[in-house]
Amino acid sequence: xxxxxxxxxxxxxxxxxxxxxxxxxxxxxxxxxxxxxxxxxxxxxxxxxxxxxxxxxxxxxxxxxxxxxxxxxxxxxxxxxxxxxxxxxxxxxxxxxxxxxxxxxxxxxxxxxxxxxxxxxxxxxxxxxxxxxxxxxxxxxxxxxxxxxxxxxxxxxxxxxxxxxxxxxxxxxxxxxxxxxxxxxxxxxxxxxxxxxxxxxxxxxxxxxxxxxxxxxxxxxxxxxxxxxxxxxxxxxxxxxxxxxxxxxxxxxxxxxxxxxxxxxxxxxxxxxxxxxxxxxxxxxxxxxxxxxxxxxxxxxxxxxxxxxxxxxxxxxxxxxxx
Amino acid sequence: xxxxxxxxxxxxxxxxxxxxxxxxxxxxxxxxxxxxxxxxxxxxxxxxxxxxxxxxxxxxxxxxxxxxxxxxxxxxxxxxxxxxxxxxxxxxxxxxxxxxxxxxxxxxxxxxxxxxxxxxxxxxxxxxxxxxxxxxxxxxxxxxxxxxxxxxxxxxxxxxxxxxxxxxxxxxxxxxxxxxxxxxxxxxxxxxxxxxxxxxxxxxxxxxxxxxxxxxxxxxxxxxxxxxxxxxxxxxxxxxxxxxxxxxxxxxxxxxxxxxxxxxxxxxxxxxxxxxxxxxxxxxxxxxxxxxxxxxxxxxxxxxxxxxxxxxxxxxxxxxxxxxxxxxxxxxxxxxxxxxxxxxxxxxxxxxxxxxxxxxx
Numbered sequence: 001x002x003x004x005x006x007x008x009x010x011x012x013x014x015x016x017x018x019x020x021x022x023x024x025x026x027x028x029x030x031x032x033x034x035x036x037x038x039x040x041x042x043x044x045x046x047x048x049x050x051x052x053x054x055x056x057x058x059x060x061x062x063x064x065x066x067x068x069x070x071x072x073x074x075x076x077x078x079x080x081x082x083x084x085x086x087x088x089x090x091x092x093x094x095x096x097x098x099x100x101x102x103x104x105x106x107x108x109x110x111x112x113x114x115x116x117x118x119x120x121x122x123x124x125x126x127x128x129x130x131x132x133x134x135x136x137x138x139x140x141x142x143x144x145x146x147x148x149x150x151x152x153x154x155x156x157x158x159x160x161x162x163x164x165x166x167x168x169x170x171x172x173x174x175x176x177x178x179x180x181x182x183x184x185x186x187x188x189x190x191x192x193x194x195x196x197x198x199x200x201x202x203x204x205x206x207x208x209x210x211x212x213x214x215x216x217x218x219x220x221x222x223x224x225x226x227x228x229x230x231x232x233x234x235x236x237x238x239x240x241x242x243x244x245x246x247x248x249x250x251x252x253x254x255x256x257x258x259x260x261x262x263x264x265x266x267x268x269x270x271x272x273x274x275x276x277x278x279x280x281x282x283x284x285x286x287x288x289x290x291x292x293x294x295x296x297x298x299x300x301x302x303x304x305x306x307x308x309x310x311x312x313x314x315x316x317x318x319x320x321x322x323x
Numbered sequence: 324x325x326x327x328x329x330x331x332x333x334x335x336x337x338x339x340x341x342x343x344x345x346x347x348x349x350x351x352x353x354x355x356x357x358x359x360x361x362x363x364x365x366x367x368x369x370x371x372x373x374x375x376x377x378x379x380x381x382x383x384x385x386x387x388x389x390x391x392x393x394x395x396x397x398x399x400x401x402x403x404x405x406x407x408x409x410x411x412x413x414x415x416x417x418x419x420x421x422x423x424x425x426x427x428x429x430x431x432x433x434x435x436x437x438x439x440x441x442x443x444x445x446x447x448x449x450x451x452x453x454x455x456x457x458x459x460x461x462x463x464x465x466x467x468x469x470x471x472x473x474x475x476x477x478x479x480x481x482x483x484x485x486x487x488x489x490x491x492x493x494x495x496x497x498x499x500x501x502x503x504x505x506x507x508x509x510x511x512x513x514x515x516x517x518x519x520x521x522x523x524x525x526x527x528x529x530x531x532x533x534x535x536x537x538x539x540x541x542x543x544x545x546x547x548x549x550x551x552x553x554x555x556x557x558x559x560x561x562x563x564x565x566x567x568x569x570x571x572x573x574x575x576x577x578x579x580x581x582x583x584x585x586x587x588x589x590x591x592x593x594x595x596x597x598x599x600x601x602x603x604x605x606x607x608x609x610x611x612x613x614x615x616x617x618x619x620x621x622x623x624x625x626x627x628x629x630x631x632x633x634x635x636x637x638x639x640x641x642x643x644x645x646x647x648x649x650x651x652x653x654x655x656x657x658x659x660x661x662x663x664x665x666x667x668x669x670x671x672x673x674x675x676x677x678x679x680x681x682x683x684x
Contacts (some may be wrong), residue, residue: 052633054652078597079402090401093599093630100595104638185631237413240406249585272403272630275370283417 005113006071008063009034009055011095012172012223014196015243015270018155020075023148027141032071034063037203041066046300055299056197057094057101057216057267059204064102064109073111080118082242084233086134088120089242092273111135135142156223157220188217188318191254193247193281194266198298205237206304208266208296208311216309220260224249237280244277251281262292263316264311271301292317324442325350326392326425327385329378329407332543333468341461345453346442347392352384355546357401359384360657366414370404372626373547373656374540379411386420394425402600402631405643426527449600460508462570464499469569471495474519476563477554480530483523487554489615491518527559534613535564537605537624537653538632542566547655548624549664555622558672562622565609566602584593584614594638601631610642610650619650627656 045062076099079091114203115131179230198205211217234248263285267274294314325348363380395408403423412424443450475492482488502508542564552562587608598604610621625632643650651671
C-alpha cells in the first residue's frame with residue numbers, strides 16, 4: 001500500500017500544489033490534501049500559536065493538527081530563496097521557520113519531509129531529492145521533478161487565463177454577469193491584490209472576492225507572468241521577498257494595463273512583509289494613478305459583517321466617483 | 324560630510340570616535356524619547372517593527388540637525404532589517420529631506436573605500452593610515468564602554484544605593500565619549516573596576532542571574548526594553564545580555580567570534596534548524612547555553628510583529644521547559660506600557676527568588 005503524505009491547504013500550497021502533488025505521486029506517495037479551512041481548524045491553530053503570529057500561519061497549524069494523525073508523513077518545505085534574473089529573493093521568515101514552529105507546538109508528529117529550497121545553495125531538484133531520500137524513497141527524483149515542473153507549467157498556463165492557482169479545487173473568474181452587465185451598464189472594476197492563500201481560502205479570507213461581487217462590482221485578480229516579475233525585480237522599489245514581488249507586479253498590471261477603478265488590498269494582521277508592500281502599492285496607486293485604495297487586514301477576530309460593510313462602502317464610493 | 328547613522332544603545336560612542344578620526348563630522352541625534360518614537364511611528368508603515376520606527380525618528384532629528392549623509396548597514400535578507408536603509412530613505416525623501424544614502428554592505432566595499440579616500444583629500448596612503456588610527460580609537464572606546472557597562476551590571480543588583488550606581492555609569496560613559504587620547508580611554512577602562520567597587524553594598528549573599536536574549540536592537544537599546552538591565556538590577560537580579568554594543572559592533576560588523584556562531588548553530592540544531600534573522604538561532608542557542616552555565620532564567624525580547632521573533636517564541640518556550648530554566652518572553656513596541664512590563668519583570672524576579680529558595684532546601 002502506498003504511504004500517505006499530507007499537504008496543508010494553506011500558505012505556499014496555493015502556489016506550488018500542482019508541482020508538489022505530481023512530484024510526490026510520481027515517487028509513489030499517496031497525497032492527502034487537508035480539507036478546506038474550517039472554523040474549528042482556525043480555532044485550533046489559534047490555540048496552538050503565539051498570539052502575534054499572522055492568521056494564515058495560525059491556520060496552517062490548524063491544518064497540521066487535522067492531518068497529522070491521518071498520514072505517514074507531512075510535507076513541509078522551507079522556501080528560502082528564489083532566483084529572479086540576477087538577484088536573490090527570499091521567502092517570508094515566518095514561512096521559512098514553519099517546520100521548526102510546527103515541531104515546537106506539537107508533541108507528536110509523523111515523519112516530516114522537509115525540502116530546503118535555497119537557490120543560493122542547491123537546485124530545486126537537489127533540494128527535493130535530499131528531502132525524500134531521507135525517507136528511504138529510492139524512486140527517480142529527476143524524472144519526478146521534470147514531470148512536476150511540466151504539471152506546474154500547465155497549471156500556471158490555466159492560471160494566466162482566469163483561474164486561480166488552486167484551480168483544482170477553487171474557482172475564480174474575472175468575468176461578471178450581474179444585473180449591471182445585463183443592462184449594458186459599465187461595471188465598477190476593483191483590482192484585488194493579496195496572497196492566494198487569503199483570496200481563495202474562504203475560511204480565513206471570508207470570501208472577499210464574493211463579497212465584492214455581491215456588492216455589485218467585478219473583482220479583478222491577476223497573476224503576474226515570470227517576465228513581469230523579472231521586470232519588477234529590476235525597479236528601484238523592488239523588495240527582497242519573492243511573493244511580495246509578485247504582488248507588486250500584479251498591482252502594477254492592475255493599475256497600468258487593466259486600469260481598474262479601485263484597488264482592494266487584502267493582507268493579514270501582523271504580516272511583516274505586507275507592512276512594507278502595502279504602503280508601496282498604496283503610494284503608487286494614489287499618487288501616480290489617482291486610484292482609490294482600501295486595505296483590509298484580516299485576523300481571527302475579523303467579523304464577516306464588518307468586512308461586507310467596508311467592501312460595500314468602497315464600491316459605493318467608486319460608483320459615486322464615476323458619475 | 325556631516326554623517327548620521329541609526330542610534331543603538333551605547334554603540335554611537337565608539338562609532339562617533341571612529342568617524343571623527345576618519346575626518347567625518349558626526350551628527351548625533353538626541354537620546355531616544357517618547358517623542359522620537361511617535362515621530363517615527365507617524366511616518367513608518369503601521370505594522371513595521373519598533374526599531375524601524377525609533378531609528379526613523381532619530382534620522383529625522385539628525386537631518387534637522389544638519390546631517391547630509393545617512394549611513395546604514397544593509398543587505399539582502401529575509402528579515403526586514405536588511406531593508407531598513409532603503410525604505411527609510413524613501414520615506415525621508417518623500418518628506419522632502421535631501422541627503423545622500425551610504426549603504427554599508429559587503430558588495431559596496433569599493434564605494435566605502437572611495438568615500439574614506441575622499442575624506443582624506445583623495446590620497447590612499449593617508450586614508451589607510453587614518454583608517455587604522457580610526458579603528459584603534461573605535462576599539463579603545465568600545466572596550467572602555469563595555470567594561471563600564473559590565474561592571475555596572477555586576478554591582479547594580481546588590482548596590483546600597485542603585486541611584487549612585489547609575490550615576491556613576493552615566494558619568495563614566497560621558498568620560499569615554501569625551502576622551503581625546505589613548506591614555507584617557509585606557510584610564511577609564513582600567514579604573515572602572517575600582518570605582519564601581521568603591522560603591523556601598525547591601526550585603527545580599529546570592530543574586531539570581533538572568534540572560535537577556537532576543538532581537539539585537541531590543542537587547543542593546545535600553546529605551547526600547549524599558550532599561551531592563553538596571554530595572555532588574557534594582558530588584559536584585561543580575562541581567563547579562565547576550566549582546567552588548569561592543570559585541571554588536573564586532574560580532575555583526577566584522578563577524579568576530581565565528582566560533583560562537585558555530586557553537587550556537589550546533590546547540591540550537593534540535594530545535595531550530597534554519598536561521599532566518601532577528602537573532603533567532605542565537606536566542607535558542609543562548610537559552611540552552613544559559614541552562615548549562617547555571618543561569619536561573621532567560622528573558623527574551625523582540626519587537627512586536629518581528630517575523631523571526633514571533634515564530635521562535637514557541638520554540639524557546641519548549642526548549643526552556645525541556646532544560647528547566649525560567650523563561651519570560653516580552654514583546655515590545657511603542658504601545659507597550661511601562662507599568663505592564665514592570666509588573667511582569669517584578670513577577671519574574673519573585674519567581675526566580677522562589678525557585679532559588681526551593682532548590683536551596
